[in-house]
Amino acid sequence: MSYFENFMKANQAYVELHGTLNLPIRPKTKVAIVTCMDSRLHVAHALGLALGDAHILRNAGGRVTEDMIRSLVISQQQMGTREIVVLHHTDCGAQTFKNEEFQAHLERTFGLDVSDQDFLPFTDVEESVREDMELLRQSPLIPADVVISGAVYDVDTGRMTEVQ
């Protein structure tokens, strides 16, 4: 069984509500949100975003990786964004493991040596936001005048709290 067919059916209903729009490719607010894949965070709802407002980038943990920088450079240089929000959250999957034990689990499961791979776990969520804001500030591909903010999202209450 697969959920894909359910999503396709739900999408048929969504199309009726959506109507035909012609929104520009460039995000209206010129903001890119860097956040986690977690299922309990619906970014557009939580931040009050309309269609067309902001780029939304999500990986495990909302971490600033090489691929996140690739995406942000395209967002900024091709589509004009000038602000970044780093949004991590409480009860994150990236807090449920350590690299060493996860690498060992993958070696047992797949018979592969992944001991050189960093899966980017963290323990303190405010600290992880600060680390990732700092990685953005230090990146030679992110202009110095880009506004960078950070926050933690509470998956139980839906509340964002700023991190400075």
Added chain:
Amino acid sequence: MSYFENFMKANQAYVELHGTLNLPIRPKTKVAIVTCMDSRLHVAHALGLALGDAHILRNAGGRVTEDMIRSLVISQQQMGTREIVVLHHTDCGAQTFKNEEFQAHLERTFGLDVSDQDFLPFTDVEESVREDMELLRQSPLIPADVVISGAVYDVDTGRMTEVQ
């Protein structure tokens, strides 16, 4: 000026609607959606996802990169997902440039040689979905019984069309 404060205000209103939930960390549908950062796609709305339903992973283009695999491995091995949907879309920013010209632009802008970096542009959106589904199927870290589907989202109509 910064939009971050606007998002924080919108979030205050969202908190009232949200109430206190205690959803599990594991996504209910056991699905991870791999898609693009584009501002005209609100994934939860378009696929009918409730809070807690599915992991949502987004980068420039919705491409299967090393970081996307890192995130999917955490999603599957730590949080039990067993299905992946690759969702690219019409009028994508990844169709607005070629590597060579973008690398040259970055070298002019930042004085950096990024000629070895692939920014993962594409021309044919159905082909890019097929390529990324194939990368997932070939990954030694994704089990062979994981269900993989693909689709293209039309940013003007909101409609998803399956890619096989």
